[in-house]
Amino acid sequence: MAETKKQIPESGHVAPYHHAAAGWGALKYVAINLFKERVSGANYKTLFAQNQPDGFDCPGCAWPDREHASTFEFCENGVKAVAAESTSKRVTPEFFAAHTVAELLAQSDHELEQHGRLTHPMVYDAARDRYKPVSWDAAFKLIAGELKALDEPDQAAFYTSGRASNEAAFLYQLFGRAYGTNNFPDCSNMCHEATSRGLPGTVGIGKGTVTLDDFEHADTLLIFGQNPATNHPRMLGELRECARRGATIVSINPLRERGLERFTSPQHPLEMLTMSSTPISSMFVQPRLGGDFALIKAVAKRLLELDDMALLTGAPRLLDLDFIAAHTTGFQDFARDLRTESWALLLEESGVQRAQVEQLTNVYIRGERVIATWGMGLTQHKNSVPTVQMLSNLMLMRGNIGRRGAGLCPVRGHSNVQGDRTMGIEERPTPAFLDRMEKVFGFAQPRHHGYDVVATIAAMMEGKVKVFVGLGGNFAMATPDTPLTFKALQSCELTVHISTKLNRSHLIHGRKALILPTLGRTEIDTRNGVPQGVTVEDSMSMVHISYGLSKPASPDLLSEIAIVSRMAEATLGQRCKLPWKAYRDDYALIRDDIEKVFDDFYDFNARVARPGGFHLKVASREREWVTASGKAQFVPHAIERDxxxxxxxxxxxxxxxxxxxxxxxxxxxxxxxxxxxxxxxxxxxxxxxxxxxxxxxxxxxxxxxxxxxxxxxxxxxxxxxxxxxxxxxxxxxxxxxxxxxxxxxxxxxxxxxxxxxxxxxxxxxxxxxxxxxxxxx
Incomplete structure (x- = not known):
């Protein structure tokens, strides 16, 4: 499927960037974005409530906040996200009346973003190729009618973006399972799914084992496949502090990213006034694309060789033998696989010279408290699950899991992508989770696996999925094989998108289509005169509450929770006795029921009311291994030849x-x-x-x-x-x-x-x- 749309030639230039990351450049672009989005003075002030205990959680990345209570906890990209949500520009019914869908399709994604906030629910009018206003009641009636007309529940798919709150995600999966399906494709399927599937096989749970406190005690950080300056800029603040106290930071990435070279912190006046910066990484390793697996295995092999030499010479051992004996299984098979692996093949596949592999191994050996962090540079390859498991193997070799200042640190992208999965947005739910859901809510749960993102696209193409509901995100543009995905969405009977701003997914629609505008996280959400807060879980399993402070972009907006609960009421009717109206009137009631399903959320409302929230227990952090063997498991993997x-x-x-x-x-x-x-x-x-x-x-x-x-x-x-x-x-x-x-x-x-x-x-x-x-x- 070739790209057929005519491209408008771009005018621009390329020039080397010699400055440190952040600094005055970041402040300049903060000002530009606030001006470009025409953010009002009142909304401008809300920035200073971002990531504060009585404010709202950044709608951008999932990097945690230092005690969720610092005085200046936003970054350039966080400002962009807030400015886009707080913009004074509006996409009204008059806007849609003036533009056909075909005309809007001719605009770039950047142009579509610049139109501003959606203000009214809209339904597609095929005869005029335009969206027109629709009442909320009529919109929910249309959704319910299409869902009820399906031959089976699995003909519907419920997509979730990582911007959805814990409360909205929990109600969404509750609605979908009451309807009868496990079709919950989500943005995790496209980013950190290899982490979620790989880590349970080694350490028992698909989450990281560190908190921000561990960064204060780490002496070595290995950063795989990340560009923090762009994707989670507040991470650079932590790396700056680590570098200034002498920790060794290694960047392992095909691209030598500027943000991992030097960083000027806007939160430190001396650096800003003196135009100085802090060097971040002391070593750069650039594997070829897909070569991380071979590189990590090469380091593990070299570590084992050096430990063998230490044993022969009577020198101190380099493996943590006590940890391996007490907490792991499978080491002998893993060591046997390393010893038989070809150095020539490892070096060829990694694209890294032997001398640099040895240098990286020596850095790892010198570290007494090592944190390994990674982003999608590790998780979007054919061999991503073996890569994540090989990194886990390497960390287990020296006991760097469950030790203060050491551990595994997958850095998620969207602000609540990890929380959504915790809440049950999972196409492959465990029997234990479904058992608990049945016990709490009293209805039988669907037991067969549902569709992930890729399977959903294929099912739409095959006519197996006819209704698509998207809770946030831009499904049409985020997914692979774009022309095929477009055809898949267009083959649906109904597409529904719950969104804050216009995007291309609204224009690649089914036979019937709805755009349902929702409140942003920065906006005040009041029910019966009482402000409502929603919670999120960051990359380090901290759960905290968020309250919007800005006036809603339109009086016709509903919260995600209200939209989901009203969809459920309209669709399920009297056959479902769940208190949907009570849920949307008081979000604390949703948290009460979350607590009944998930033991780690005990006293949810009380604990989340404390400044900074609370940390969910991660068993592997405590050296408790939720695996079949009851121990952490070394998992050998060969390099795939074909x-x-x-x-x-x-x-x-x-x-x-x-x-x-x-x-x-x-x-x-x-x-x-x-x-x-x-x-x-x-x-x-x-x-x-x-x-x-x-x-x-x-x-x-x-x-x-x-x-x-x-x-x-x-x-x-x-x-x-x-x-x-x-x-x-x-x-x-x-x-x-x-x-x-x-x-x-x-x-x-x-x-x-x-x-x-x-x-x-x-x-x-x-x-x-x-x-x-x-x-x-």
């Missing part, structure tokens, strides 16, 4: 490139705030490809040339995007970087992480060809 990328490389040789998609700095997920990526030196451009200069030379091209990109896959489908500008960059040979969602059309739906189903958006095989003038014209 993969799509290996087959493509055998066919095309050095012309075959492996591409990853990534965010720009002026972007959060699929939301495009502006067209700059200043830390990478890209301004006013998005259709760019980061490529090694030696690869440009090999292809017979020049820096700045324009190319088309075609996926190499074996299903006979053409996947192509056109007219991208080459940008010479510090990236390993044979590897490419480009922005999403522009390159999502290149990711085949069938290209997923084994055992997780996550699209392989960080490694897919492509070919580059020169863009012809005729193709662009």
């Amino acid at each position: 993969t799509p990328i290996r087959r493509a490389r055998a066919r095309y040789g050095e012309r075959l490139m492996v591409m990853m998609s990534t965010r720009s700095h002026d972007q959060y997920n699929t939301t495009i705030y502006a067209l700059d990526d200043r830390y990478r030196g890209v301004f006013g451009l998005r259709r760019v490809i980061f490529i090694n200069q030696a690869d440009i030379d090999m292809l017979g091209m020049k820096n700045g040339d324009h190319v088309d990109v075609e996926t190499v896959w074996d299903d006979g489908v053409e996947r192509r995007v056109r007219d991208f500008r080459l940008v010479a960059y510090d990236i390993p040979r044979g590897c490419l970087g480009a922005y999403y969602p522009e390159t999502n059309p290149l990711v085949p739906l069938a290209s997923v992480a084994d055992g997780a189903g996550t699209p392989t958006s960080k490694s897919f095989p492509v070919l580059l060809t020169r863009t012809s003038v005729a193709a662009v014209a």
Whole structure:
């Protein structure tokens, strides 16, 4: 499926960025975004309540707050998220009356974002190709009618974005399971699913084992596949403090990101006034795309070799033998696999020289308290589950799990993606969870597994899913194989999107379609005169409450909780005795029922009322292993020899490139705030490809040339995007970087992480060809 939409040539430039991350540049762009969004003075003041005990939780990333009570807890990208929500620009019924869906489809994602906040529920009018106003009662009646008309509950899918609160997510899964399905695709399916599926097999639970307190005691940090300056900037504050007290920080990433080189903290006046900065990483390792697994295994192999040498010479052992004996199983099989693994294969697959592997191993050995953090650079490959498990193996070798100042730290993206999964947004629920749900609510739970994101798209294409409901997000643009996803959504009988702002998913609709506008997290949510708060769970399992402070963008908005509960009432009627109206009138009642289902949420309302909230117990942090053996488990994995990328490389040789998609700095997920990526030196451009200069030379091209990109896959489908500008960059040979969602059309739906189903958006095989003038014209 080739890209068919004509592209408007971008005007912009590329210039190296020599400044530290953040600093005055960040403050400049904060001011620009507040002005661009026309944020009023009253809403401007709400920024100072962001991430405060009596304020609202940032609707951006899931990085935790220092005691949730510091005086200045927002970052540049957090401001962008709040400014976008607090904008004075509005998308009204008059706006929709003036634009057909076809006209809006011709606009860029950035242009769609700039129109502002949705104000009224809208229904699609096929005869006029326009959305028109609809009453809330009529909207819920339409949803209920379509759901009731389905032949079986599994013909509906309920998608969830990580912006949904714990309370909304809990009601959403309660409604879906009362309706009769486990079809709960969610944004986790596209990002950290490999973490959620991989860690239970090693340490028993798919969550990280550290808190912010551990960063104060760590002496070594290994940062895999992350760009904190863009994706979770407040993490740089923690890294700055670690670096200033002498901790060793290693960045392991194909791209040498500016934010992990130097950082100027806007919260420290001396650095700002003196134009100084703090060096962050003392070592950079750049594996090839998909090479992290081989690199981590190589470090584990070298560690074992050095421990064998210590045993022979009588030197102190390098493995934590006491920990391994008391807390783990499977080490002998794992060690046997390491000893028989080929060094040549490990180095070839990782793309890292032996000397640097040994240097990285020595850093790990010197560390007494090591934290390993990772983002989607580790989780969006075919081998992502083995990679996460191999990293867990490496940390177990030296007892770096369940020790103060050490542990596993997956850094989630969206603000409540981890909380949504905790609340039961899970297409593969455990029998224990379903048993508890039956006990608490008194109705039989669906027991078969449902569809994840990729399976949902396939099911829509096959006519197996006919109603799609999206609780937040931009499903059409966040997902892989974009033209196929568009056709899948358009084949539905009904698509429903619960949103704050206009996005392309509203325009790629089913035969019938609804846009349901909802309150943002920054906005006051009052029921019967009482302000209502909602909770979220951050990347480190802290749960805290959030209260909006801004006037709602429109009096016609409903909260996510009100929308979900009214959908449930309209659909389930008298056959379901759950107190939907009581839930939306008092969110504390939802938390009371969450407490009944999840033991770790005991005294939920009382504990979350304390400043900073509370920490959910993570068993592996306490060295309690919820595994079949009752111990942490070493899991050996071999390097897979027969993969799509290996087959493509055998066919095309050095012309075959492996591409990853990534965010720009002026972007959060699929939301495009502006067209700059200043830390990478890209301004006013998005259709760019980061490529090694030696690869440009090999292809017979020049820096700045324009190319088309075609996926190499074996299903006979053409996947192509056109007219991208080459940008010479510090990236390993044979590897490419480009922005999403522009390159999502290149990711085949069938290209997923084994055992997780996550699209392989960080490694897919492509070919580059020169863009012809005729193709662009």
